[in-house]
Amino acid sequence: MKTFVINAPVFFGSLIIIGLFLAVGLVAPNQAEVFFSALQSTILESFGWLYLLAVGIMMIAVLLIAASRFGNLKLGPDDSTPDFAYHSWIAMLFAAGMGIGLMYYGVGEPVSHYAAPPTAEPYTIDAIREAITATFFHWGVHAWAIYAVVGLALAYFGYRFNLPLTIRSGLYPLLKEKINGPIGHAVDIFAIVGTVFGLATSLGFGVNQIGAGLEYLIGFPNTPEVQVALIAGITAVATISVVTGLDKGVRILSEANLVVAVLLMLFVLIVGPTGELMRDLVQNVGLYLDRFVLMTFNLYAYDPRSWTDDWTLFYWAWWISWSPFVGMFIARISRGRTVREFLVAVLFIPAGFTFIWMTVFGNTGIIVDMTSAAGALSTAIADDISVGLFQFFEYLPFSGVTSTLAIILVAVFFVTSSDSGSMVIDTIAAGGETNTPTIQRVFWCVLEGVVASLLLLAGGLAALQAATIASALPFALVMLALILSLFIGMRADLGSMAAVGSASLPQPASGVTWQRRLAMMLKAPTSHDVDAYIDTDVSAALEAVKAELDKRGRATDITRNDTTGAVSLTVPADGVRDFVYGVHRAEHKLAAFSALEASRPDLRYEARTYFSDGSRGYDIMGMSRDQIITDVLVQFERYLALVASPASQILTGAPEHAPETVEVSSSSS
Structure with missing residues (x-):
């Protein structure tokens, strides 16, 4: 006998909404691409400002919490100690910064902005500055502020007040008992739907890049049918990882992948213009800090352009969709840390590694395009960004080896994302229950692959992006509510500590003679x-x-x-x-x-x-x-x-x- 543990309204509600999106592609495949494109344009035109404002508020909020007295609170009882040693915790946060996105956009985004910057003249020094600054902006602390909001809410209310490890728990100071009614169910449904489509988008990028790599290396056609076959194959591997258990599957794959990814980055750094890249890194950080505030709220309101919709707003929606996934991961490894320690580490450690990665691959790609490639690299990326990494390796030694490693890296990131994502979704769908039957995680793992496959067939990556942007909209409002809830909860926490002196450890009332x-x-x-x-x-x-x-x-x-x-x-x-x-x-x-x-x-x-x-x-x-x-x-x-x-x-x-x-x-x- 096998027992399934689900929170029925959340489980079935999520499936219904996901099914409605997929029905468009199944019922009207020829019109699906038009529908998804129109949906994306409508949402961004009407609510693009909301995405940008929400992320700006999240960034300000987490910095204020870290700098205030709230930062002294523990993610757990006052005398709790961290579950992991500091170096292990840092290593896991470091690993959290890696993923399919860095492989897909590491060369492609900086070179794309260099060839088509938002305001500068293409292929100029000003274009290089804009290209790197925009890339840092999209992959920097703003993304991690989004993850930190969800991670902090889960860890704070889950570990300090023993509430279930679900998104709804973070809203208890606002909703009270209503978190267990329709509003609470809706919050968790938004989290699941956003996570499913966010993961599907990453998986879509992943198989698109794997297919492009196979076509580039061995001439295997990168058609939608081939991409679906790749999704099926890699989802099967992810399912095996689920069945074998988290420790045996995800941990081993993640650690091996992280080592290979870092070695690949060091290879590019060493064989590339090392000295120039180190100078570029310092300059890139300076440019990023100099333009930080303006970029945070820049919508080009007085000079509208599609660049913001195509890049910044899509990224913000993507990160919001991913936030339950990454947020739960960093929450699960952070029990016993102080709020300040949590926020400082989450904001700056993964972002710092990402800055190094984007400088090594992005600046090297721009230098290659300016010199030996003579514009061929930027042209290839403009035609198909998924081939950018493989075209880039052609201008470096051992291109066959590095391209093969890149394909393997993306495939393993695919497996670990699917495996870990299914665990997060299953936890939310089960009302915070982490000890659920394996078959439930297998179900979500397979569903992620099905969603990615059907949306790719329905409208390609554009359909995946539209679904992500649409699903992130309601969850952006949930995240703003989480911020308010955290402020209310932490203020109450400090007030109660002062009232009853709970900052000290429990002591016996009357000792032994x-x-x-x-x-x-x-x-x-x-x-x-x-x-x-x-x-x-x-x-x-x-x-x-x-x-x-x-x-x-x-x-x-x-x-x-x-x-x-x-x-x-x-x-x-x-x-x-x-x-x-x-x-x-x-x-x-x-x-x-x-x-x-x-x-x-x-x-x-x-x-x-x-x-x-x-x-x-x-x-x-x-x-x-x-x-x-x-x-x-x-x-x-x-x-x-x-x-x-x-x-x-x-x-x-x-x-x-x-x-x-x-x-x-x-x-x-």
């Missing part, structure tokens, strides 16, 4: 001593508290774990979390001061508390029954103060009902 502590120092408790203490004194104290709470109409549960010996008292509440006071046997090695001592398995045992917010507990071994009761009441009083605090009601008043998931039994595998 000095005589009892001295006795335990002279004779450390054994595991049997701790188990017996929990079974008698702790259990009796919790039973007494339960009896009193029950008498006062506050339903309370006591749970025992026979395997670990833990016992806990739970007071259910319509809050982000229930009140939990638990005690379990904990152990740690005794201090060793010689190699001989270190080789002994000497352990110290404690009766350690634990709480529902994940805070680090403390040893209560030796407390009397009355002292334990006092400690429970103090912790319960702190909990109630946090819940009742006017500033914190926004956060701690939980939904009356958590997002429901539906379990459907099936005999299929």
Whole structure:
């Protein structure tokens, strides 16, 4: 028997909207391209300003949060520690900056702008400046500000307040219990639809470039039918990666791909004009910073031109569509970091690597076009941007090897994007549930390939771009609401910390007497001593508290774990979390001061508390029954103060009902 876990309104609502887009290509394939082109033009003409303004607001918001006192908040309980070492975390953020887009546009975009800049004279020094500045703008910190908004909302409300890891959770300060109604469902639907079309666009670019590479190297025709066959083949590989598991599949492929991509970049840097490229990098950063504010809000309102629609607004829509995917990835690896640490790293580490990549490939491509290619490279890219990378390698040594590596890199990026994307979509569709059957991720993985294939057949890359721009529009509004929600939530968080002094770690209300502590120092408790203490004194104290709470109409549960010996008292509440006071046997090695001592398995045992917010507990071994009761009441009083605090009601008043998931039994595998 196989059990499916889905949030039915979100799951089926997403499929209906995706199906409507695909129906256009299936029912009227001849008119599909015209329809998608008209849809894109209408949206950009009417709402292009909204995309640009929204991204500008996101950029300003994350910088303000990072620079303010909100930056001191933790993505998790106040005493939480990061799940990953700093260097590992940095490496994963570094890897997040890589993808199909850098391979597709690394040479193609700078050379395209050099040949057709927005305002400068083509093929001039001014055109080079505009080309690189525009490329940095499209791939720089603005893109990562978009990802940071979603990632921060997921990490902050998910890890600090135990809300489900879905987009709707980030809107709780605004919507309260409504996040579990139609509005919440709509938010998650927008996230899924945007992610599916954003991934489909990337996959479309990927197979277009793979097909162009195969045609360039071995003369294999790059037709839509061939591209669909490539999607089918690589989706099958992605499905195998899904079935084998995230660690075996995605992690190994991602790490190998990152190494090969960096080696390819270093190869171009070394065989290219190295000294000139390093000078160009410094100049490029300076130009980017100099024009940062103007580019952020520049729509060419007084001198309209299609360049903004074709490039900037498409990119902003693409990044917004991708934001649930990348945002959830960076949220999942960032628990325990401070908000400031998270934002600074997310904004500048991947963007910094991208600047180096675009300088190495983009500036080298422009230099090649100005010298040895004599304009042939820019002409080829103007005809078909997907062949730009392979044409570029023709002017460098070992072109056959580098082109083959490029095809493999794009294919593996395709696999990892599809695999990881299916996991993110499945999590949202399951109401934040991460432990779902493999068959569900396989379903989304296959659906991504189907969407990319049908849209390619219906209208090529133009159809994919139109679908992305359309799906990103409602989610742009959701992201603006996420920003407001973060400000409200963080302000309430700081207010509640000040009100109840929750910035400090939980401490026992009444300690052990000095005589009892001295006795335990002279004779450390054994595991049997701790188990017996929990079974008698702790259990009796919790039973007494339960009896009193029950008498006062506050339903309370006591749970025992026979395997670990833990016992806990739970007071259910319509809050982000229930009140939990638990005690379990904990152990740690005794201090060793010689190699001989270190080789002994000497352990110290404690009766350690634990709480529902994940805070680090403390040893209560030796407390009397009355002292334990006092400690429970103090912790319960702190909990109630946090819940009742006017500033914190926004956060701690939980939904009356958590997002429901539906379990459907099936005999299929």
